[in-house]
Amino acid sequence: MTQDTVLEVKHISKSFPGVKALDDVSFSVRRGSVHVLCGENGAGKSTLMKIINGLYQPDHGETLIRGERVKIDSPIKAGELGISMIFQELNYTPEMSIEESLFAGRWPTRSLGRIDWSAIRSKTLQLLQQENLPFDPETKLKALSISNLQMLEILKAISRDADIIIMDEPTSSISNKEIETLFHKIADLRARGKAIVYISHKMDEIFRIADEISILRDGRVVETRARADFDIDSVIALMVGRALGHGYPKEEVAHGEPVLEVERFSGPTGFRDVSFRVREGEIVGFAGLVGAGRTETARALFGLDPGAHGTIKVRGRTSKIGSVQDSVACGMVMLSEDRRRFGIVPVRDVKENVTLASLAQFFRNGHLHNAMERKKVTDICERINVRMPTIDSPVGTLSGGNQQKVVLSKWMLCNPDILILDEPTRGIDVGAKFEIYKLMTSFVKERKSILMISSELPELIGMCDRIYVMAGGRITGELARAEFSQETIMRYAMNMPKAG
Amino acid sequence: MTAVMSRETWQKLKTRYSIYMVVIVMIIVCNALNPNFLSTRNISNIAAQISVTTILAFGETLLVICGLLDLSCGSVLALAGVLSVYIFKETGSMAVAFGAGLFFGVVCNYVNGILVRYFSIPAFIATLAMMTMARGGALLFTRGQNIYQIGDYVWFGQGQIGFIPVPVVFMVIIGIVTWYILGHTRFGRSLYAVGGNEEAARASGINIGRIKIQAYLINGAFVGLAGILLMSRTNVGAPNAGQGYEFEALTAAIIGGTSFSGGLGTAGGTLAGAFIVGFLNNIMNLLGVDSYLQQVIKGAIIALAVGYDMWAKVNRTKKSLGAVELSSKPKEAKS
Amino acid sequence: MTAVMSRETWQKLKTRYSIYMVVIVMIIVCNALNPNFLSTRNISNIAAQISVTTILAFGETLLVICGLLDLSCGSVLALAGVLSVYIFKETGSMAVAFGAGLFFGVVCNYVNGILVRYFSIPAFIATLAMMTMARGGALLFTRGQNIYQIGDYVWFGQGQIGFIPVPVVFMVIIGIVTWYILGHTRFGRSLYAVGGNEEAARASGINIGRIKIQAYLINGAFVGLAGILLMSRTNVGAPNAGQGYEFEALTAAIIGGTSFSGGLGTAGGTLAGAFIVGFLNNIMNLLGVDSYLQQVIKGAIIALAVGYDMWAKVNRTKKSLGAVELSSKPKEAKS
């Protein structure tokens, strides 16, 4: 390896019960470069990064930092060695304030071990201003949306001034505008000689920022090359091990009566006068930037946040906005963008998680039909390619993307009339995405409806029949399929419908 | 590959059943120490001795799995027990007295459930308040005096069905009920989900509040039954009975692998936990160990048993670090 | 705008200080019920009476905030206390005896910490084992006999500094120490981080294991001190002292807003919780309420107090969602 190599791992192997997550992996990063890691869900990307960050210990293999052999036995050690990491799974302390979490574990102190709160405040304000994030430093993390948490996480990792920065799917829950900001940041860091490891399932991103690309498959590095030596198709082929269908499996479905009509819907979480409708057999998209209020609208609609007002009609009948149970009774369910908090029950196994929302199907007179449950769960997991040791493995041990697939399976299985999906393909690899789109299509073909919130414009454009655009808590535009284009959507999202 | 599989399987067995291994080791050691230990008579004694707290422990298991707990069970047991005894003496009907015992257990726990559900009072405080209230109630009702001469009522606690003591039969039935609830009913699934991640359970359309109340109601029936058994076993309606039983019940559940962080626990584990404590007390008495020393040894062995169990599990998980990862759900403050 | 602000502020005050409101209301009511209540003598009595459990409660607060707890404090208190008394009688030195009390408290809690950290034993079981062991140890050491005639040693528990009883002075000092640790030190903030989300704390580079051990060590010093105060207050080295104090200490902490789900709690809240229980016991005795009825009333009032506190908090969170949103709205949206 060249002198520039700051981080190198050699022959790393790591097993978990039932899986060999990493198998003789070697990998290196040069200073002033971005090394992208690609691979399917469960390929071992996060595991490798966690080993580098000291959270896991490898079974075999060694790590070299700036040419020296080191044993990284904890994140503390990693921090000392100049490594900082943005985790794929946002793991936060709900009761902590923004300023406290930014400096967690390295709070500056004065005499007598006293924490220097005023220093923390001023540094926080400085950082927030610098990054143009309009937060109050005292806000508790539990009040932030997942995208804002992601932005904070990025801020935290960068503010540590580390030499090696690992970013595990940092863009999975933020929208284009924030992604642009992040990429500027990365370019800047690269210019300052930092080494960056970047993991993402978004092909366009990968090719924009990579200097080198490594591809992991089933715990092995199958290829490492400079970006110029790759194209999208070859990357996908190497990742998946086969060729994939292109584009979106969108099919024309006749639209029927409106099933969901929302009028002048406002709520305390910051959306105002939102009106829209969804018809039978329709996939309706919600576009917008981070903080546009899409998630909040959907949560209030589903009954997760209290205090909203407005009228909601389901199949023409006015329904009360109350609890999740009311919504479920109306045949409406919602997949949350925050899978850790609202999606999975980490200590329980895949089977239980998948059937959680549709228990009625599997229990006759309160008694469990074991075989049927196993079969249905196995089927749906195979269909969208959930990778796990068995369906009896705790969901908490699955890779991030596979957890997302489990949550999706849960909602697909419960077969509702109206399915609200908030960032459904977050962290899901290209191969599985296609399967999920196919599932969505077959879903609406059964005269059901989908409301999809997504920050990935291509996905919205590819799959939706209509798109509403939100900005600042209001709907600023409604686009029919014929009018779809990234530019139009972005203009509405910035609340500047007129070009220019 | 098969070799790997079978090692895997062994690992898994070792992990999942490590607490039963502890039980087996204890049986072997105890038997070596005292040949009387494995006599039918002694084993059936132990089973009868632990029956009351084990029934309470099954209730705690249900509650702790769903993120709750019951500190009031020792007191509610006394209240339900003395009322049941009293009613028996008034009516002379075993059936009515039995029904009354369950009824009062359920009523007290309904209050627990309501305090937790509608007033958002933490389970610790709600059931602590009930603990004080129920004890006060039992003492008020009896003016602190025991009720003697309870006649046929003793059958519940001292009778035998075949050669098996009646309380043991009840314990087994409640164990099976708990096992069935946890593994085979919708309600059981919901308990695990609520305890494992309350917000995710709510977002999946589970009626959290109802589940919690139901958990308390079932626990209430168990507690009422335990009250009947304890009073009849000791042949006295004692308003001061059952002090500290909440601790013993929780201990059995936690030794058996139920976790205060919620979402984990089994009926079998709890039974194993109860037997571990029961064996320990029994063998030390059989051996005539000094009663102060007993306490020291008992503490040490419980730590040892759970330490081994954790080691067997973490050993697996250390390789996977799952234990840590698993506990990492962001906990929403239960305020 | 200012009007809105002040309503906001009021809301926030109400939420944050709701438990102190309960204390104030109690003082007013108690004073109306009995004019002796607010006499200096009575208040200083109450303060001295709650001092031991409150000191334990401060320790529990530290532990519960970081997701742990200590069931052994009642027993360790007894062990540390009798050893301290014994050493006083041997050496005649108050300083040595004081140091010894703290030392044994710390040692026992060091073991707790080790069991939790290195053997991954749940805190409930680890400290339960210690509870049994320490009690057994205290009884073994004294052969179950009280140590009488402890001479000057009683100063710790019965002396006065100015007109303030010595144990109250200690309680205040420990309260300030706890407040300082929690609010103003890295260690304190780490406690909140670990209790709030252990995995996130680990990823932030906090040494979880060390924090847990340190929490137990500090708790150990508090428990040792409580042991000294209790023995000297009761004028006897009693190996069976302090039974059930772990419960009372936890109750004070939880009433004061510390949450078993971790990451929440304050020293002030715990003190308020301790006073609520202390006032309650005191006023009922002043009024000569029947002692069985007292228990019923006590349970009900504790439920009421915590229910109000919860209501005040939940109420706020619902209303303020909008407020938080306002302050964190993207700038574009505002302009």
Next chain:
Amino acid sequence: AEYKVAFIARAQADSFAAWLANAIQDEAKKYPDMKVDVMDSQADDAKENAFIENAVANKYDLIIVQPNNGEAQRPYVERAVKDGVKVITTNARIKNIPGSSSVDADPYAQAAVNARLALKQVPQNANVVVLDGPSGNMHADMRRDAWQKEFFAKRPDVKIVGEQIAHWNKEEAMRYMEDWVQANPKIDAIISMNDNMAAGALEAVKADPRFTGILAYGVDGTAEAMLLIQSGKMTSTALQNAYDLAAKNISVAHDLVTGKVKQIDTDIDCPLVTKDNVAEFIAIHKKSGAIK
């Protein structure tokens, strides 16, 4: 009422203490000028001391203290006396506090009458089991001491095959006995420091033909023990008559507050109850309704 009296009970969950508290309340009704409040120390020294302090602060005229642990309560009683409050210590008096009065039954004597009977009854080379009260408890210790001096010291042939602290508790005693009979095919006598535990031990062997003739000694004279003695299952107990104790306490209290006497120390007696004389004691319990 003109006079306020506080009765600070050791632990109302302890059935003897509860009996005494009830008897005191009943007895107090006979004196319309006196109001008695009962407080429950829940077997905790610190709580009991707090009650004494509170009673002084609340200006009671007289305090009756049933100590949990005499030495622990001593300084508080002394302070109360110094503050001019009249004090009676009862059911284990605290000795040598000038100015305080006392009414008691002697715990040593209570156990000793049983021990002397046992001396004659327990066979040669007998195996016995012993059930103790909580350690540090003065009654528990004094009664055990009496058994030691009056019985075990004189009968070196007797072997203790099991001895445990059952905390005055029937259920615990029952468990211990169940275990002991597994390890010891022959047990000749149950020596218990109170009736509740003796009854528990008997409960464990009542259906076992090996132990039909087992001897069992208690103390207290609870209703249950009387019935067991009557039916021949239990051997003897010593009556610690709560009615007598209550009556004496209240009359002494009345004499003290009205200034009839300044200081008095008095005892009730503790008759031995056996099958021969049990009928007359059952009558006492019938009066109270504990036996129907």
